[in-house]
Every structure is written in structure tokens, then in C-alpha cells.
Amino acid sequence: MSPEIALLNNYLIVGAILFGLGLIGFMSRRNMIVMFLAAEMMLQGVSLSLVAWSRFRNDFGGQMLVIFIIAVAACEAAIALGLVTTLFQRSGRLDIADWHALREANQPAFVDEPISEETSTEEPLPTLARAGVAPQVPPVKTDYRPNV
């Protein structure tokens, strides 16, 4: 195999892997934002293959297609994020399963199975025995988020 053919072969395989991983992510994840990241990943896989073909055929056509893919991806991201923010304002969650009312008419309703709470693996901090009079502390209003 000549080096140019080997390069094309390797690029196409990396592109296929990116597309496949994006496919898995889009099908299995439930967070809407992660689903859109996976869709973008599929676009990246296709772009990679197109650039490799562009080099192999010695033609700018493949790179042109990738430029238009980037433009369409920008449009898609704008619309998708508008939709995600609107859906989030309605349900308060990024879960795609909240919208299972949009399913096909003959499909059964989605029932979320309960999962166990996340158990912390950290050692509990040492505590002191309570002593003395309890001080009067005004309640602190926490309107910040402790974590994201």
C-alpha cells in the first residue's frame, strides 16, 4: 500500500469511528445537550473523511463541502440551543424523556425506572461532640449554586 493510500485508509477509519461514537452517544444519552454534542461529533467524522478524499483526489471539492458543513452546523446549533432553552423553561430539566408525549401513537408510555442515589466514596469528616449553648445564627440565604 502506497503512503497516500494508507493515509486515506487511516483517515476514513478514524472518521468512521468518530461517526460511530457519535451515533452511540446520540442513541444512548438522555441529556439533550450531550445528544447535540454527539450529533456534532458525527458531522466531524464525515468532515474528516471528506478532507481525506479531497487530498487523495487532489481536488478542493471535499474541502468546499466541509466549509458548508460548518456553516450548516452553526445554523443547527443556533436552532438547537433555542429549542433546548425553550424546552428547559417548560419542564425545568434537560431530560429528553420528559417529551415522550411526542412519541408515535402505538408506542407504550415511557416509565422511568428509579435508580439508587449516588453514594459518596469520600470518608466522612470527623465531628466534635456538641457542647455549650447553641448560638443564635440568622439563616443564611443561599441564592448561589454550590456546584454545577
Place this chain on the structure above:
Amino acid sequence: MHDPHIILILTTLLGAVGLWLMLPRGTHRGRSVGIILTAVALGAGASQLPYLGDWLTESIFGVLAAVTVVSAAATIAFRNPVYCAIWFGLTLLGTAGLFLFAGAQFLAVATIVVYAGAILVTFLFVLMLAQPEGKAAYDRVSWEALLSAVLGMVFVGVLSMAIVGVFTAPREAKERPVAPPAAKELAENVLVPQHVAALGTELFGKHLIAVEVAGALLLAALVGAAVIVAQGKMEEKNERNAQQKRD
């Protein structure tokens, strides 16, 4: 065992099981096993790739491809969507490097500027606005993780077998062989030093109408996104007004 097809099939199955174990399933059990299995599958698959001619090309391509694929797997496997977005940024950097390595300099820069600079930051903005505190339950479970991992990896395996088969299959004499481009021809066309000038000539010469259409599409998407978001806001306002009237 030296039949490449058997190795490819085994790699695919190994990768499917590894990815299934890595995907969020509600438990932490088996995650490290999944990471090991996926890494083994990745290594076995990489060992089947043809040699690129010299060690420098081979090692640069290897590093870029490994960064791209590993961070792509991490993007879909992490539970926290912020980490997913950051790993996706690394995937974008890897693909940009691969673009640069294939001679598409403008596309490499455009990928970083448009994707990593704009789209990814917007994603992170929405995450910061929308993500409730802590890890949500829906981030810790998947739809049918095993089924989608097997389906995706079978897709990858079939595609790679087809790709490898095209380049290694014995050809009939009358078929035109796939001719690799000569270095001199490449240097005059795709790998020309004045890359952006050549690309711009092509884009605004041959594809001028497509550029105009893409501009119209971008405008339509902009207006559409504004309308979608504004409509949600309007409905909220109307509901609030109706409630105030009732009170």
C-alpha cells in the same frame, strides 16, 4: 489468527462491550473494566492500520488520531455534561490537527474558531443556565446502553472492513486502479503554499451561488432561533398576566 477480518470482528465486539460498560448505566460497577476493554480494542484496531511510510508521519498521525478517538469516547461516557462538553472540545482540537495534517489549513482554523470558539461556548452557556445542581438522574442512566453500543460498533466494524476491503482487494485487469496522487501534482493543487488564496478562488468562483445560499440559510437560522426563544418568553408572559388577572 492472522486473518485481519477475525481481528477486526474481535476488536469490534471488544469495543462494544467496553463502551457498554463505560456508558452511564446507573452504577459505577465495571467502568474501569470497560475503559481497559475499550483501550485494548483501540490498540488492536490501531495495530491493523497500514504503515504510513516514515516514522514521523506515523507518530504524528497516531497521536492526533488517538487524542481524537479517546476524547470522543470520553465525551459520550462522562456523566457530567460539563465534562462532556470539555472533552468534546478536545475532540475538536484533534480533528483540527488531523485537518492540518491532511493539508486543509483553513478548515483547521475554521473548526477551532467556529466550533470550539462559538458553538462549544454557547453549549457551555446553556449548560450553566440550565443545569440543576448536582448530577441529575437522567445523566446517570442511558437508553438501552448495550443495544446502542453493539449497534454503533457493528456499524464501525462493517464500515472499516469495507474501507480496508476496497484498498486491498485484488482487482480485475480492466478496472482502473485507484491512482494515488503524485507529490508534484499535490504541491500544485491541494497542498499549494498559497492555500487560502486557492481555496478562496475555488469557493468564490465555482461555488459562488452556494455561498449565497449558505448566507441565506444562516440568516434564516438566526431569525428562527430568535423567534423560537422569543415565543417561549411571550407565552410565559401571557400566562403570568392571566394569573395576575385571576388573582
